[in-house]
Amino acid sequence: HVQLVESGGGSVQAGGSLRLSCVVSGRPSANYCMGWFRQTPEKEREGVATIVTSGGRTWYADSVKGRFTISQDNSRNTVYLEMLNLQPDVTGTYFCAADATRDDSLFLPNTYRSWGRGTQVTVS
8 A cells, every 4th residue: 555645835925935745655666656746626637747766757847847846765755846936826736646557658647546635835
């Protein structure tokens, strides 16, 4: 059973920064491919950033390129999302995803079998 616990969300003013963390426990291979997703009441869950442990391949949504950085600390079973120069358009609930069924299409929610409960990010 894979468990994910997110933390680090909050309310910030435009231009501020936050760092989200997601700790993974359970099956050791679950953190091989991981992603961060955002959901709002107006939009379906969408990919923000993904990472593959082997080789460190990353992907970012166009809207966050240059502002967000995804990274992974395998010694702590933790994936991070560093968010800089935050703007109101990135407000939403951020979910961590793991235990991918394949190592491509990582930006799609249905690639993953395990999800955290989410952490709220509000930018005003």
